[in-house]
Amino acid sequence: MQVSGNLLVWLLVIPFVVSLLAFWARTLGAGARRFLEAVHLIGITLLLVLTLWVIKLVLINGSLLALSGWFYADKLAAVFVLVIGLMGFLNGLYSIGYMRHDLVTGEVDRKGLSTYYGFFHLFLFTMIFTVLSNNIALMWVGVEATTLGSAFLVGLYGHKSSLEAAWKYVLICSVGVAFALYGTILVYSNSFSVVQNAHDSMLWTEIVKHARLLDPMVMKLAFVFILIGFGTKAGLFPMHAWLPDAHSEAPSPVSSLLSGVLLKCALFAIIRYYIVVGKAIGSAFPSTLLLIFGVLSIAFAAFFIFSQRDIKRMLAYSSVENVGIIATGLGLGGPLGIFAALFHAINHSIAKSLMFCTSGNILIKYGTRDLDVIKGMLKVAPFTAFLLGSGALAVAGSPPFNVFISELLTVTAGLNSGYLWLMILCLLFLLVVFAAFLRLIGEAVFGSPPENVTRGDVSFITILPIFLLFILMFGLGVYIPSPLSDLLKGAADIVLSGL
């Protein structure tokens, strides 16, 4: 049963309106900061509430449709809405303290603050737009818009390096995503020849229904275009060239959103096509491609993680690795593989947000991202050191944290489908990653701190969101609440069966 989903429209309207208000606030003068923070806080809170509400309705009704089918939320979309809403809230909360610090130190001025909050919410809007679009062309428009919405956030500080990162980001991603437009056009013209109705043949829900009638050759070609295009945005090797730059140069809460949320939105678009192509020509072709790109991303990223001396670049490469794990899970397929992939998408976003926010606090404390300087955190800021240590263990895939569970499930899925050697290979790469993060703990947490660093944790307001992330990270490592597992199982069903 499908319920009219006005709620979906609100989910889009709120971040958009907040974004406009934040841009307008640059005219306010001295009171701008307070106004911005208030509007921002209301915005992210409403977003979280609506997100949870939408998920509840999706769990009850199966799916929601809005505006005569243009927007659509099933359990699959709900998983990604959850990631956007939850991470938008927590990173938004972290932004308040972090940007206050940047304002005090003069990294940004009042106008810069308004730019930051304006684009922050615009960025959230474009991501929600992407995952809720039922029209495949608008989904493409959404993915491209995420680049445009976040480019200024990457270049916010206006340094040579951040502008360089922003330039590479917007150019490489726009070019990459242009390939996906070809894929989109191919799928549309193919489905139009079957459905014979211009409006319907662009709707994902209709394309899936008629997937078996689509031309296999065209669908194969389309999937290659889609994977190259959205794969660029998802940060899959070898199209990831922009990622380490953009993710390390952006303000830390934005790095979190880019790594934790945006990459998943691009993966979501790939999954939508994976379903259609799987139904049209069988899943062997798309699965093999995903498996190849996935394993290559893990392999390549593992060594780059190990060789980084910049903490945020290290985390950025770790995102390539984790996107690789998700793609591998999708490629392995089956109920377990898909479940693991989707669960890993959530888990990685939590652990990576925790790490990027913590690295933000380290940046505030030490004034650098250089791992040769960041030492002895246990003596300088014990609680932050504890959070960094557990985050690093989690990202490295160690129990008792959530990432361990989904990595274990992925490997189990691989073993079940008979990929013994491939899984052993993956585990070897994960071992390299593990070693890299253990070394990070050894160097940054222990050791003796540089003399000029003052003692004490950074403010409560920057620690609170990280602590909340820690609770999620630990909680999901020991227990998956039943609404979440229902949601994930339902989403995996959709990936496997279509609707």
Added chain:
Amino acid sequence: MTGVQIINALAVLLIITSLMVVETRRPHLSAHLYSLQSFVLVLIFLCLAVFMKATPLYIWSITALITKVILVPYLIIKALEKVGDPGEPGALLSPASSLLLAALFIGLAFLIVTPFHMQAILKLKPALAVSIAHFLLGLLCILTRRNALKQILGYCLMENGSHLTLAFMAYNAPETVEIGILTDAIFAVVIMSVIAISLFRVLGTLDTDKLTLLKG
């Protein structure tokens, strides 16, 4: 000449103009040439509208006229005025090898369109191949040119290519879709130009080979 012949001839003209955009040394002139080539695109939209009775393309040709013939070149020229027009520091490829690659791309594009047997586009396969080749030419421009604004023009060429493919294969799509895609395209140009200008302010050049801070 029949309608199909006219459209295919215009498609060839499109390739020629796009090679001119890529090969011209002065970014300023490139921007004007881009405007010219977008005008050819508009003509193709009009022909398709007349000969294929694709009425939505009348609206497309108007929106393309406003955005691609006027607005985008205007934005690029404005950006160039802000930085002065330093010309190009030299390209990675000689004009001759660019031409050769262009020919290769057209061959490749023909290969890509061979498996299509949708009735509607059968006669226009050459033109469709040209639109895909055009997309690849834009990519070539981005990869081999070192001037940031020239790379933006390369992106615009890619965009024209995909817009033409869209016109061949999806002209009957809801108008919202075209509006969405065009809006993205314009904002992409605006944002890229703003970042390029900021880069020029801190680096003093538009040479993208000078972007070497972030490696490894």
